[in-house]
Amino acid sequence: MTAAPSGPGAVPDPGEVTLAGIRKAAGLIKGAVLETPCLPAPTLSALTGAEVFVKYENMQVTGSFKERGAIVKLSSLSADERSRGVIAMSAGNHAQGVACHAQRLGIPATIVMPESTPFVKIAATKSYNAEVVLAGETVHEAWEEADRIASKRGLAWVHPYDDPRVIEGQGTIALEMLEAYPDLETLVVPIGGGGLISGNGTAAKAIRPEIEVIGVETVLYPGMWGDFYGKDVRCEGATIAEGIAVRDVGKLTRQIVRKVVDDIILAKESTIERAINAYLTRLRTIAEGAGAAGLAALMTEPERFAGKKVGLILCGGNIDPRLLSSIVIRELTRDGRLVSIRIDTPDRPGVLGEIATIIGTLKGNVVDVAHHHLFLDVPAKGATLDVTFEAFDADHGEAIVAALRERGYRVRHVDVAESME
Incomplete structure (x- = not known):
């Protein structure tokens, strides 16, 4: 891997990032950013088997933790640097x-x-x-x-992650979390370039040396994982966690990560989708892909975190509403609560009503219907119905499909997105 350009100057000594510096950063940001709540999340605890506490950085004015590091770096500039920009x-x-x-x-x-x-x-x-x-x-x-x-x-650089002042600003999150819950056993932190985990790992280990600091990356962008374990990796592909889709991790952050991080977990795209959906449906809050990565780590290795007091940083909530809607639909489908089927029928009056009656009698809820006469694999005197319905769960959905087949209908499962286009 090669590092991205980061402006002039040598790479700082990782020893420049200290607990004292992070505490100073906390004073600088006070009143300029929200001290976001860190709260127990019993619904996520039930889902994962860990005792989960969530730090809601998605509540910041710009929707993410990035304000913290930006303020600290901007405040460190000289008058001349400020005037030039x-x-x-x-x-x-x-x-x-x-x-x-x-x-x-x-x-x-x-x-x-x-x-x-x-x-x-x-x-x-x-x-x-x-x-x-x-x-x-x-x-x-x-x-x-x-x-x-x-x-x-x-112009003066404000690097997104490879700068001691930026890292110290991000580390203020751990100060607030451990002040609220001093007995946290594990901190799970998303990794992009490494600034967030470097700052919070430094703070957490200094305050509570026995705490476990776990990083999480998407499987498509395992840059820090590769550096951490000395593996050659490829970083590429479209990911829902674009906020941590970093090919070239920081030179400074990789040194700090080696000192303060215990392990790095790689989360699949589908697991990150599930985590986004869990935040929305269980906590009624919005997480972008990177923001949900910590929860995705718990879903990836639940046995590792079972029974432990785990702090998650919901680091951002800037997700496109259309993408969020798509994720919700996909998760309903994965859970079997939204079922889309294609039914071959004779082209005669009353068929649609009969199918709707069968579904309704079994407590299914029809949400979309499309009627096709022109499919070439359907007889000229036949028709095809695409029906999407809600069910209580996967077993309930299959019971409805079985009932339709018992009445003589040929039923096939189709993709929900395809059926609702």
Whole structure:
């Protein structure tokens, strides 16, 4: 792996990130960001077998923890650096955190984003009066453009993760969690570039040396896992956890992770989807893919965490509503509570009513129907019905399908998304 460009200067000594520095950072951010609640989550405890406590960083003004590190770094700049302005590269949460607090502190901010960045994130960043530059198809290309602009204009970098001040800001989360629950046994932290886990691992281990610090990455982007275990890895693919889809982990953060992290778990995409859905349906809160990664780790290895007091950092809630809706539908399907079937029928009056009656009598709830006459695999005097219905659970859904087959209908299961197009 090669590191992404990070502005001029040598890599700092990991010893620069200390508990004292994190405590100082806590004083700097006080009143500028929310001290988000850390609360027990009994419904997630029932789901995972661990005693779960959730830190709700999705409640920050910009929807993620990134504000903490941004404030601390911006506050450390000299008067000359502030007057010249700052630059950051980000496709999401870091961009908004830097832009928001640069505006509050009166510091000009330039944010470089890949050209593929969703418009909603561009608009959110511009709303804080930041100059947004779209450059490159990839994050690496955007980095290169940001480096060029920084050198040309003499702008100060606010790195998303590989900076001691940024790391100290992120570490304030663990201070708040351990103040609320000093007896936490395990802290599970998502890993992208490594700033979040570096800061919180440093703080947690200094306060409570026996605490276990576990990182989690998506299987598609196991960069820190590869470095941690000395494995060659490939980081690529479309992931629902784009906030931790980092190919090149930090030079500084990888050194700190080796010191303070006990293990790293890789979570599958489907498990992260389940975790997003669990936050929504069980806690009535919104988690983006990266924000749900900690819970996904518990779902991946439940036996490891069983009975332990586990702190999860819900690090962000910036997820596209349409994507969230799709996840909910997919999870209902996986659980067997939303069933989509295709039925071959004779083309005669009353058939639709008969099918609806069978489903309704068995307490199913029809939510969508599509009637097809032109499918070539259906007889000319026949028709095809695509029916989607709600069931109590998978067994209930199969009982309804069995009843339709007993009445002589040919029934096939189809993809819910396909049937509802």
